[in-house]
Amino acid sequence: MVAATQGVDAAPKIALREVVWLDKATAFRPLTGGLQVQVGKAVVRISALRDDILRVQISPDGRFSRDASWAVLPQAQHHTVSVRAFSDRGAVGFRTASLKVRVQRSPFRLVVEDLTGHVISADAAGRPVEFHGASFEAHKTMPEGTHYFGLGDKTGPLDRRGESFTLWNTDAYGFQESTDPVYKSIPFFIGVTADGRSYGLLLDNTWRSWFDFGKAARDSLAFGAEGGALDYYLMAGAAPKDVVRDYAYLTGPSPLPPLWSLGYQQSRYSYMSDAEVRGIADRLRADKIPADVIYLDIDYQNRDRVFTVNKQTFPDIAKLATDLRKEDLRLVAITDLHIAHLPNQGYAPYDSGVAGDNFVKNADGSTYVAPVWPGPSVFPDFTRAKTRVWWGGLYKDFVEDGISGFWNDMNEPAIFETPTKTMPLDVVHRIDESGFSRRNASHAEIHNLYGMENTRATYEGLLQLAPDERPFVLTRASYAGGQRYALTWTGDNTASWNHLRLSVPMLLNLGLSGFAYSGADVGGFGGSPNADLLTRWMEVAAFTPFYRNHSVKGSLQREPWVDGPAQEAIRWHYIEERYRLLPYIYALADENARTGLPLMRPIFLEFPDVLNARADFGYEFLLGDHLLIAMPPYGESLVPFDVPLPKARWYDYWTGLEVTTAASNDARSSGIATIQENPALAVLPVFVRGGTILARQPLVQSTAQTPDGPLQLDVFPGRDCTATLYWDDGHSLEYKRGAFLRQTLHCDTLQDGLALTFDAREGSYAPWWKSIEVVLHGWDANSARAAIAGTAMTTRLNAKARTVSVVVPDQAGRAELLIEQ
Numbered sequence: 001m002v003a004a005t006q007g008v009d010a011a012p013k014i015a016l017r018e019v020v021w022l023d024k025a026t027a028f029r030p031l032t033g034g035l036q037v038q039v040g041k042a043v044v045r046i047s048a049l050r051d052d053i054l055r056v057q058i059s060p061d062g063r064f065s066r067d068a069s070w071a072v073l074p075q076a077q078h079h080t081v082s083v084r085a086f087s088d089r090g091a092v093g094f095r096t097a098s099l100k101v102r103v104q105r106s107p108f109r110l111v112v113e114d115l116t117g118h119v120i121s122a123d124a125a126g127r128p129v130e131f132h133g134a135s136f137e138a139h140k141t142m143p144e145g146t147h148y149f150g151l152g153d154k155t156g157p158l159d160r161r162g163e164s165f166t167l168w169n170t171d172a173y174g175f176q177e178s179t180d181p182v183y184k185s186i187p188f189f190i191g192v193t194a195d196g197r198s199y200g201l202l203l204d205n206t207w208r209s210w211f212d213f214g215k216a217a218r219d220s221l222a223f224g225a226e227g228g229a230l231d232y233y234l235m236a237g238a239a240p241k242d243v244v245r246d247y248a249y250l251t252g253p254s255p256l257p258p259l260w261s262l263g264y265q266q267s268r269y270s271y272m273s274d275a276e277v278r279g280i281a282d283r284l285r286a287d288k289i290p291a292d293v294i295y296l297d298i299d300y301q302n303r304d305r306v307f308t309v310n311k312q313t314f315p316d317i318a319k320l321a322t323d324l325r326k327e328d329l330r331l332v333a334i335t336d337l338h339i340a341h342l343p344n345q346g347y348a349p350y351d352s353g354v355a356g357d358n359f360v361k362n363a364d365g366s367t368y369v370a371p372v373w374p375g376p377s378v379f380p381d382f383t384r385a386k387t388r389v390w391w392g393g394l395y396k397d398f399v400e401d402g403i404s405g406f407w408n409d410m411n412e413p414a415i416f417e418t419p420t421k422t423m424p425l426d427v428v429h430r431i432d433e434s435g436f437s438r439r440n441a442s443h444a445e446i447h448n449l450y451g452m453e454n455t456r457a458t459y460e461g462l463l464q465l466a467p468d469e470r471p472f473v474l475t476r477a478s479y480a481g482g483q484r485y486a487l488t489w490t491g492d493n494t495a496s497w498n499h500l501r502l503s504v505p506m507l508l509n510l511g512l513s514g515f516a517y518s519g520a521d522v523g524g525f526g527g528s529p530n531a532d533l534l535t536r537w538m539e540v541a542a543f544t545p546f547y548r549n550h551s552v553k554g555s556l557q558r559e560p561w562v563d564g565p566a567q568e569a570i571r572w573h574y575i576e577e578r579y580r581l582l583p584y585i586y587a588l589a590d591e592n593a594r595t596g597l598p599l600m601r602p603i604f605l606e607f608p609d610v611l612n613a614r615a616d617f618g619y620e621f622l623l624g625d626h627l628l629i630a631m632p633p634y635g636e637s638l639v640p641f642d643v644p645l646p647k648a649r650w651y652d653y654w655t656g657l658e659v660t661t662a663a664s665n666d667a668r669s670s671g672i673a674t675i676q677e678n679p680a681l682a683v684l685p686v687f688v689r690g691g692t693i694l695a696r697q698p699l700v701q702s703t704a705q706t707p708d709g710p711l712q713l714d715v716f717p718g719r720d721c722t723a724t725l726y727w728d729d730g731h732s733l734e735y736k737r738g739a740f741l742r743q744t745l746h747c748d749t750l751q752d753g754l755a756l757t758f759d760a761r762e763g764s765y766a767p768w769w770k771s772i773e774v775v776l777h778g779w780d781a782n783s784a785r786a787a788i789a790g791t792a793m794t795t796r797l798n799a800k801a802r803t804v805s806v807v808v809p810d811q812a813g814r815a816e817l818l819i820e821q
């Protein structure tokens, strides 16, 4: 028996133009938790990491790298389950508790089925795997009716079917709907078949890679890379949500972010001075616009030199940070990775970087120098553990100054004055990292990983400097697994209605690809939005995970007040709603940290049936599993529009009243209902699914403030009525030591009313609320009585809103609230 991870310490070596394809399987031998197959010169290893997760490694010459993975966690990668081998005339293979893996002998073909014989993923019938010199390609069948999602922030529609994509991190300033590649490379997709079964595939390869979902050949799904190993993971799930969880198991979920990162954030390229930042802060507070963060873009620095401050315009940044904290605002500062090339000028980041040999080199061994914002720059070698430690230490002064979070931009890496917009492929990086053989690697291998390792260095450095604070790192570029270190945004979008629409599938696919905390620059980075566009964007983004208004230099100002009081009032209302919703949103953050399920979800994640409907759900989204946001699909149009809704009871978020939907008369859309909406700038259509217990809080101006009053629970009766409350101190790691509050609630409709059950609380954190106001919607009776644990409570009826409310003391233990006629 050979362990699946054993192998020689080398990448496959085949001659430059040699073509190797997998033809006939010639020999088999069992592996721990799997099987090894000889196919001519090539060797295929298939191992079961879990009953529902397989790893497939294929080498053209039988040599396998021993390196660990940048994406996959070691504990997941090294786990195996026992399998039962089988062999028949045509195939050999094994079974796990949920999968059957068949390797057809001749021609070679890998087919993975569930135990009922449904194919999950199958190699294409002819030449499914080919190696051409250092590159490879793999072909799989692409059944009709299967939909594909993922690949991070790639542009285009939500469903990837019919499209092809290149993964090569690119500074895509001014990207449009069909621009490819863009900033991130996340070689992971989810396939959902017509009958709702799902699987995921992660190609763990950092080289320039590509995915083709039936574009080159109609029914063929193909992927490949220019170099590196053919090493992929297959995840099988009964439903798409299972695959999302499996991917989080492999690559790790995002850690719980600081609560303030879920508040409203005001940015601009750039607020140019201390006085301008204070002016923004004062206006936010004077206009009572809730906000948590103001950003410092590159102009706070001295001549764009990272880790410096322009003392003329920002004379005392520590005092600025302290004064803003008094207004319950925090500062986030940009710290790009490029370091000005300033030998012998006393620039500490450069000098200490040289002293530690921390910069990447040209093929001839000299330091690679290239222009970015500060002019000629050098670039940290983030795949060296020592370089990451050095980089992390550079944050010391800023952390001491009270800057709360950091923004790692330009980390594709972006290079100016070169057509490729990045480093030459032969720039040399060093890999010096536990789990990896120590070696030099070309930029071609490291490019897609570079941004992620930049954020890893920042994240780990911040944890060293402030060991009990949750680090906040924002990144533009990343790779699979990068969600462990940073939040992200979709880069330099444009101020257009089209880009507002485009932001929805981009953020949804990022969420499915591990990045639960993503946002698009509100208003659009490039250009200047008209007043209505900015208002609508402020509305939609209030329901997306990362809510930041940001704009390019030279564009019109874009703070909430810029278009006069009528527009400001609408924007203000939506920012306030965001803050009221924080208990709901924070519970989603806790769920994400435990399961990997994103905060912002495509409709099909909760209602897989919609994939078979003719209706277009691609620009609707869910926040969690209870709120559905349906922006007008054509922003400027004043024509009424139909909102398709999946099968459920739905309530209007703003009125709390149940909505009446029209059943679709299209046979393929059975179960889909529609509701007609008239576009009104002040109203973003938002719906609450029946079966919701929606937690909200009294209004605050910042997450630094403690809400004053009861926690509000709005109960919208319906099926599967359950919710989880979560709270903690919002910023430290004490929650890992038990200082959190988690509590599950259920509601059950009774003949004459409703029972709301509080399960016993987990964790030791005492919340800010002392009482809970329960508002039950859809109450038509003209009387109501309520009792909790046998004690009668006063009720309040509102006939117009069709609600009954009752305020009860906070319930830490198991309790039942009965509301009856």
Ligand code: GLC
Residues within 6 Å of the ligand: 173, 268, 269, 297, 298, 334, 409, 410, 476, 491, 492, 525, 550, 551, 552
């Ligand atoms: C890049 C970023 C943008 C930032 C600018 C200046 O274009 O994507 O967000 O404002 O650089 O730092």
